[in-house]
Amino acid sequence: MSETATRRRRSGGRAGHQTRAGHAAIEQMPWRIPLNPDRPVEPLDDAGVEAIHRGAMRILQEIGIEFLNPEAVEILRRAGCRVAGTNVRMDEDFVTEMLGHAPESFTITPRNPGREIVVGGRHMVFVNVSSPPNAWDMVRGKRPGDFATFQEFIKLTQYFNCIHVAGGYPVEPIDIHPSVRHLDCLREKLITTDKVVHAYSLGAERVEDVMEMTRLAGGLSHDAFEARPRMYTNINSVSPLKHDYPMLDGAMRLARRNQPVLVTPFTLAGAMAPVTMAGAVALSLAEGLSAIALLQYIRPGCPVGIGTFTSNVDMKSGAPAFGTPEYIRATQMTGQLARRYKLPMRSSGVCAANVPDGQAMWETSNSLWAAVTSGTNFVYHAAGWLEGGLIASPEKFVMDCELLQMIQRYFEPAITDTSDDAIALDAIREVGSVGHYFGCEHTQQRYATAFYAPFASDWRNYEAWVADGAVWTQERAHRIYKAILADFAPPPMDDAARGALEEFVIRRKEEGGAPTDF
């Protein structure tokens, strides 16, 4: 039986919720961690993989990476790397040895253990849009992010079962002072969602605060917190060839406490990376691997992942482009190297489009299929991203979740079942050449769960669609977003844990939060 069969039964379990709200906003697939059964697409042969690997190693050995963090430099010096000021050169042997410590796969367990995710192997998880400074919706247009909008996106993040991780801030709430923003944002996230959360590596205090808040929200002892990954950070290098102070600081703090670090260089070919995609990928890998080597030296075996954000610029304007053919291939190439290094991999769901229209969806489709075909494990910005990451849109969030659900369904082995029952010779014999399959027993037994059921797509014919208002996809998505907010109920939370979390936030605010002068 198809995995989607469980959907009906589980959604039946939401009866109490449905009674309260009158109806569920949408009928969606159940929570699950998708498994990607496909062999990845491999544009490079073995020699090509080795050429990029050799390129990355020569960058590390001959050119070196700037580590703008004295502590990191000192550690790498002790590890035997060649240091000249902030420049650190490392040999392939060292990198290989360090990569050998990194786990191929790890879990992250949030305050609700039922929302535990697996990062690595054939697993694939989807993360909400993270870090846009602005929001856009069909009614209000583009405007700077604020906390009320942040709260809306956090509800969408929690609501959709196909979103597995409450990653970075889905929109930057600029109406909250940076010194306490992380306190309000994480408090909101840890209460409104029960999914894996993330800390920005923007200074020691913020990172330590988020780790402590995550620990408190989970009702965990310090030992229990460190016993396994509970949250994560993502750091970006400053391409070309630099890691900055706060990113390295945050990454080292998390690694020491056994919390995962994803390292994602942003190598835009033609701007901060070579115009050739293999060069951009080699540069990205060199930057990423250098930070991972540092973390593995600090705490061998700590959970890490390699990210890719390699894309290209617009030939005309120099603006970043996303979901391009070059982006897809760079992602697939990075996937081949990530498997060579046995590291979990992150990529993204991205587009350059400014509004949730056709271009937005073909670019996003390209990037999500790139994630699938590259064997990506951790898909950032999987729902809600517009304008190259400068806009978060709730309509786009809803539309993207339809794609994510379709990808999850695409992965289900039930679709490609070739048992005798699935070949259905008896039904074919029964229906013959004059009947149809609507009424036959074989169909009746399987009909309700045989196919993907959409929530945002309109599959009616044109006339029925017109009779119902001729509503375009972005408008339907707007209505769904509003219905979800109206329908939203936060997940249960232990009172003591919530009390401890609230108390911590009050105390830290009284102390002034984090310094904002770096």
Next chain:
Amino acid sequence: MSETATRRRRSGGRAGHQTRAGHAAIEQMPWRIPLNPDRPVEPLDDAGVEAIHRGAMRILQEIGIEFLNPEAVEILRRAGCRVAGTNVRMDEDFVTEMLGHAPESFTITPRNPGREIVVGGRHMVFVNVSSPPNAWDMVRGKRPGDFATFQEFIKLTQYFNCIHVAGGYPVEPIDIHPSVRHLDCLREKLITTDKVVHAYSLGAERVEDVMEMTRLAGGLSHDAFEARPRMYTNINSVSPLKHDYPMLDGAMRLARRNQPVLVTPFTLAGAMAPVTMAGAVALSLAEGLSAIALLQYIRPGCPVGIGTFTSNVDMKSGAPAFGTPEYIRATQMTGQLARRYKLPMRSSGVCAANVPDGQAMWETSNSLWAAVTSGTNFVYHAAGWLEGGLIASPEKFVMDCELLQMIQRYFEPAITDTSDDAIALDAIREVGSVGHYFGCEHTQQRYATAFYAPFASDWRNYEAWVADGAVWTQERAHRIYKAILADFAPPPMDDAARGALEEFVIRRKEEGGAPTDF
């Protein structure tokens, strides 16, 4: 150097054209037959492939196919098949022997030999939308097809270099009487395009007329016409388990003259095929292979292809759905079987959406990536299709061509070049950690042709996009469609050939065209 490098030079060659029109409507990629370098995605293991094969063979052996054409039945009786009325059962040995005659790959050469296509192997060609009864555009909305609209779509078909085949009528011109419609439509196609054309198998006279018109337009002798494929037909079975009279008649006429036949059952899981995708695929293959076996018996070695149109219905309404997860997997499974049979394969670019919005593009992206990952050779409806094939839209045509160009670019080996030059270690050393790559020599040499250049996508930031009118994708596509029509110039045509074609059409119209009483 990237293949796109040639684009700039070739578009320079359009100088005369540009002078006349003031400017080219868009800057597009040059004509080429794309080669798909990727290993196909294979959801089935060997046992799964054999299970579907065995299912198809048992359908043919035990249940049989209805051939509603006495001539076809008589031929198959002579071939040793078991016949009972219109029911024909054929053994695996016979099918295998007949499939052994079919070429793995063939060419089709239209009146302009420069537009020759290859069908099979790693080649992939794109066909315009075919056969919708209605048109829709941003200004006029939905309306029945007419000849003026037909002409517009034929111009788009010719204009775009990424459209390789002028397939079926892009919209049905219902203002022309069916008895002479094929004469007006093919006359228009053969003059306004120089690409491969198609005959509907809708009666002997139509098929013979189209073959004759194709011969005359090419200035060919009868022998030269039959010496190689010059046009093609596509036939659909009447699922379940039937081939109708005119489709078989047309297919046999083409096969006898060495012209290609694609056989494409339309097996909608849950309606005219089993609700299980493996069953729907097995049924589709049985229907398709039975017609191919007939044609190979009639003329061993004649060019044929196997088509798939296996999708699923909407669980709620019974309406057809397209670009679904089930559709993608069915296409990939069919690809595995097509390779087992060493037959070229056809699939489609399809969607259920009614307008060119987000849903239209995610469904179409899904189906086009299904074509790529299944190893499809011949992509029907690759541009312009809406409402499950009931609507042809010029905006959708333009938007789809952006996707098709991106797929062509995605296939280019230049993107994944891993030569020393592409790894770019010298440039990485030169730029170091403080510069950027915009200005370096390595970038300057490659910049203009390094990346895909879009014509419909808008990659500017939100503010620049707003300042220019905040035009959504479908509106931009509308403008491009209008600009292309304004800019359009038909391809050159030999005067004598054109005269012969015109004369033929006049004569056949005087004779009354084709009968319309079947």
